Each structure stands twice: as C-alpha cells, then as structure tokens.
Amino acid sequence: MSYREKIAWLSLIAMAVAYGPYFMFVARGPGPWEPLPHLHPLGLFALVSIVRMLILGAGYLYLRLGSPREERPPLDERDRAIEHRSLSAAYYVLIAGMILVGCFMPFSSTGWTIVNAAIFWIVAAEVVHYSVVVASYRVQASS
Amino acid sequence: MMQGSISNRIRTLRFMNGEMSQAELGQRIGLTRQTIAAIEAGKYSPSLEAAFRIAQVFNVPLGEVFQWDVKATPLKAS
Numbered sequence: 001m002s003y004r005e006k007i008a009w010l011s012l013i014a015m016a017v018a019y020g021p022y023f024m025f026v027a028r029g030p031g032p033w034e035p036l037p038h039l040h041p042l043g044l045f046a047l048v049s050i051v052r053m054l055i056l057g058a059g060y061l062y063l064r065l066g067s068p069r070e071e072r073p074p075l076d077e078r079d080r081a082i083e084h085r086s087l088s089a090a091y092y093v094l095i096a097g098m099i100l101v102g103c104f105m106p107f108s109s110t111g112w113t114i115v116n117a118a119i120f121w122i123v124a125a126e127v128v129h130y131s132v133v134v135a136s137y138r139v140q141a142s143s
Numbered sequence: 144m145m146q147g148s149i150s151n152r153i154r155t156l157r158f159m160n161g162e163m164s165q166a167e168l169g170q171r172i173g174l175t176r177q178t179i180a181a182i183e184a185g186k187y188s189p190s191l192e193a194a195f196r197i198a199q200v201f202n203v204p205l206g207e208v209f210q211w212d213v214k215a216t217p218l219k220a221s
Binding site for chain 2: 070073076078
C-alpha cells in the first residue's frame with residue numbers, strides 16, 4: 001500500500017471516528033442545553049474537531065516515522081490524476097449539498113439544524129474525496 | 144468508435160536492460176514505483192510524455208514499448 005493511500009485511509013478513519021458519533025448525537029435533536037442554544041453545540045463541534053486533529057496528527061507522525069523517505073516520493077502524474085478525479089467527485093457532492101442547505105432548508109429548518117446539515121455535506125464531500133482516492137489506488141494496484 | 148486496448152512490453156524491456164527495477168525506471172522518468180507497476184499491469188495509461196520518456200530510457204521507438212491492440216468488431220448488416 002502506497003504512502004498516499006495510507007494517508008487517505010487515515011483521513012477516512014479520523015472522519016469516521018470524529019464525525020460519526022457527532023452526527024449520531026445531533027440527529028437525536030435538541031438536548032438539555034436549550035437555555036444556552038449555541039454553547040453546547042459549539043463546544044461539541046470544537047471537541048470533535050480537536051479529536052479529529054489529534055487522530056490526524058498522531059497518524060501522520062506514525063506513518064512518517066514508519067516510512068523511509070524513498071517511500072514518500074513527490075506527487076507524480078498518476079497521483080495528480082487520482083487527486084483530480086477525487087476532487088471532482090467531491091465537488092459535485094458539496095455543490096449538491098450546499099444547494100440543498102442554502103436554497104431549500106431555510107424554508108423548513110432553522111439554526112443548528114441548518115449548520116449541522118452544512119457540516120454534514122462538507123464531511124460527506126471529504127468522505128467521497130478520500131474514498132475515491134482509496135478506490136483508485138486499490139483498482140490500480142498491481143497485486 | 145474503434146475498440147481496443149493498450150498493451151506494453153515494459154517488463155520484457157526491463158529484463159533486457161539488466162533486470163532494471165521498477166523503482167529505478169520510475170526514478171529515471173520521474174514516476175513512482177507504484178505507477179510503473181500500474182502501467183506494466185495495464186491498469187494505468189501514462190501520459191504521452193511519460194510514454195516517450197520510458198521509450199527513451201530503453202532507447203527504442205515508442206511503438207516497441209506500447210502497442211494498440213484492436214478488438215475485432217462484428218460488421219453490421221446494412
């Protein structure tokens with residue numbers, strides 16, 4: 001498995017671990033923080049973001065120390081093609097999500113529901129991005 | 144549209160050039176070992192520039208490295 005594929009897996013795992021529980025939690029609806037409507041959701045999102053950063057930081061460090069320099073070559077044309085393809089796919093997910101959130105949700109939802117929906121589509125676009133990267137490297141792997 | 148697929152003789156040419164490794168070939172033309180492996184396996188088609196560079200390393204014409212294998216398509220009755 002190439003270094004870039006490992007990085008893509010790490011990013012997917014970090015997002016699943018951090019944002020999976022977050023979205024499960026916020027999907028249950030408003031909690032006991034009603035008197036302070038913004039404090040708890042903001043705190044929760046900050047915590048989730050810190051957890052993700054910690055996982056990514058530790059993962060990068062582990063992969064970097066475990067991979068000699070020759071296993072971490074600069075991007076070549078295949079890496080750039082994979083990156084281009086994955087970003088294109090993620091862009092369509094993001095634009096569809098933002099149209100939904102920005103044009104339709106204001107008529108039916110308010111506040112943190114809209115904010116969380118926007119965060120969800122950003123995370124979904126990132127998941128698509130890294131999933132396409134992983135799938136592309138898997139398909140093109142010779143063995 | 145004509146149907147076909149690209150095949151290559153990189154593995155053979157590497158063997159004929161002192162069992163050159165995929166990593167060494169990749170290093171000489173600015174590609175990673177994994178990309179050379181993917182090209183050899185026919186799972187990635189390189190850019191025209193990379194294809195010319197590969198041919199240059201082996202000092203052979205491009206057509207000796209890559210071949211276009213045309214698939215026979217059944218003729219439609221008119």
